Amino acid sequence: MARPLALIVDDEPDIRELLAITLQRMDIDTRACGDIGAAKAQLRGRGFQLCLTDMRLPDGDGLDLVDWMQAQGIRTPVAVITAHGNVETAVRALKSGAFDFISKPLDLANLRKLIANALRLPANDAQPASRVRLLGESPAIQRLREMIARVARSQAPVHITGESGTGKELVARMIHDLGARAEGSFVPVNCGAIPSELMESEFFGHRRGSFTGAVGDKPGLFQSAEGGTLFLDEIAELPLPMQVKLLRVIQEKTVRPIGDTQELPVDVRILSATHKDLRALVATGQFREDLFYRINVIELRVPPLRERAGDVALLARHILERQSREHGTGVPELGPAAIAKLSGYAFPGNVRELENILERAMALSAGGRIEAEDIQTQSPVERGPGPVDEASALGEQLQSVQREAIQKALEANRYNKTAAARQLGLTLRALRYRMQKLGME
Ligand SMILES: Nc1ncnc2c1ncn2[C@@H]1O[C@H](COP(=O)(O)OP(=O)(O)OP(=O)(O)O)[C@@H](O)[C@H]1O
Ligand SMILES: [Mg+2]
DSSP, X not given: OOOOEEEEEOSOHHHHHHHHHHHHHTTOEEEEESSHHHHHHHHHTOOOSEEEEESEETTEEHHHHHHHHHHHTOOOOEEEEEOTTOHHHHHHHHHHTOSEEEESSOOHHHHHHHHHHHHTSOOTTOOOOOSSOOOOOSHHHXXXXXXXXXXXXXXXXXXXXXXXXSSHHHHHHHHHHTSTTTTSOEEEEETTSSOGGGHHHHHHEEOTTSSTTXXXXXXXXXXXXXXXXXXXXXXXXXXXXXXXXXXXXXXXXXXXXXXXXXXXXXXXXXXXXXXXXXXXXXXXXXXXXXXXXXXXXXXXXXXXXXXXXXXXXXXXXXXXXHHHHHHTOOOOEEOHHHHHHHHTOOOTTHHHHHHHHHHHHHHHOBTTEEOGGGOOOSSGGGSOSSOOOOOSHHHHHHHHHHHHHHHHHHHHTTTOHHHHHHHHTOOHHHHHHHHHHTTOO
């Protein structure tokens, strides 16, 4: 196999040499240049597996080079070398699409880890596989899948927002699976589930005898995630003192177990999620702004299921297949009226609620077919005020046809009711009335 090739961009000969020696010891060939103009000329050849660039260069700054590479579609991972403690530049670089950053003075152990991570990225044209799949063909989900694939290639902290049950953890797992750390562990932590007095020990570990009950050395979650990903779920629940400690660990990339005299280096990518509005918590002082800024370098929003009603049928079929596999039974069919009923429902509990509804429907259904009456939704949103009188099969069928038509028109018109009504040949008032009768509001 050919040796990988790296480009070093720095105007200081000493640093160029230090980087070249480090890379060569890792069996990587290098080219070096001292300014952005020369770097662009080299990168146009597209033969590089890695690029390391200084920030301040004679003809511009490293961020310009990162931006230019993104614009040219050059997917070579690029890491920027920042001045010590310059968090702001590091964050800007990551937002622009840099793979990672490293600060001066260069720590060679960290540098080697960064390089190894970059070379572990799947090749540009390879289709990396994830163990989990985010299903859906709606534009919002397609966009989300593209963004996941993009952010998976970097080391940037990603904050995932979205209502309960929308798939935030699934997104975090995909980012891990599709990136350079796929071979490492994915460690999910529910920040709301750890009692605050145990938190420090859970996160950073402890030494034997450091407190009553510490009968042995215990590694923390950061050490368990070494070389992999730590997923801080429900991060809004972290108490303020813990937020301070977490910020330090993220900035310094070291942890100190309780009772230890030494800091241990850690190489962990941080992903986080919450269904709460972190910005609002920052505004009221319940969440530290500096930590928010650090974990929220890239924000991904997972849309609620009602914003992708067109995906409900597809999701339902996959969920039924999975549940049948788990129960060792045949896959039930989903009748058109059942699909229409699901497609018109608002799903306050999102995909998880859909899973629960289908689990119950499978238990209720007879003869391997799920009908509308097997679909029991929690809240009364799917039925308008007053009972719907037609209990006859024909009535049900007519309703489901209507619901489907309205749903399609709404989707085609981005939920603009006026436009949807026009498409259906109805007045806006008539559409509203119909939707209310069908329980679609
Ligand atoms: N697009 C999707 N395709 C397939 N399965 C999905 C999709 N979205 C969510 N799921 C499934 O729905 C369930 C809930 O997803 P997940 O646990 O990731 O949600 P969450 O946003 O983390 O919820 P919470 O806020 O309640 O923790 C999981 O079983 C997940 O596999
Ligand atoms: Mg979750």
